[in-house]
Amino acid sequence: MPDIVYVVDDNASFRKAIQLTLDKTGYRVVTCASAEQLLDQRPDENAVGCILLDVRMPGLSGPELQSRLTELGWTMPIVFLTGYTDISITVKAIKAGADNFLIKPVSEDQLLRAIKVAIARHEKERALRGELEALRARLAILTPRQRQVFEVIVRGKTNKHAARELGCTERTIKEHRRVIMEKMQVQSVAELVRIAERLEVLGPEPTPRDD
Structure with missing residues (x-):
């Protein structure tokens, strides 16, 4: 047209x-x-x-x-x-x-x-708006737990650190990570980081508490 x-x-x-x-x-x-x-x-x-x-x-x-x-x-x-x-x-x-x-x-x-x-x-x-809408749609299908793992991953945490922070095993983190990358249709963590930056989904990193 x-x-x-x-x-x-x-x-x-x-x-x-x-x-x-x-x-x-x-x-x-x-x-x-x-x-x-x-x-x-x-x-x-x-x-x-x-x-x-x-x-x-x-x-x-x-x-x-x-x-x-x-x-x-x-x-x-x-x-x-x-x-x-x-x-x-x-x-x-x-x-x-x-x-x-x-x-x-x-x-x-x-x-x-x-x-x-x-x-x-x-x-x-x-x-660009179409691309962002597609990325938001992919992010929306993550479960709440997958969203937590996604946010930890794109902050640069290792599987070991992510497991400790979320109170689960490294094996569980690896499986979540595999499913997240499949749902987000990416092949690398770098791509996940770029998506997080484009969607502006990350606020300041939480400050560790002094227990």
């Missing part, structure tokens, strides 16, 4: 011109005359794409829509298009996560380049 571009601008002739440009380059184009219209129809988060967003519009402004989309958890990149140069708005939008900020009139090459970069970033972020 072609990548999608949402064009949100209250200027009908501008929307039409952008649509003609993007249609001939193979993008799916959805035009909206207001921020509210985009919110009503909801961007397709399952699609790869970006949002071309005007800054000043009746009703919700572009930056206000950006904030609303962030609150709703929508991650599609935003490329702002505006006919007004306002450094403070530009800086605020970029800090809030906007992918680019273009001043009208914008050349076709500049526009297409900005869209290409934004969509490439969206595609990469979606792939």
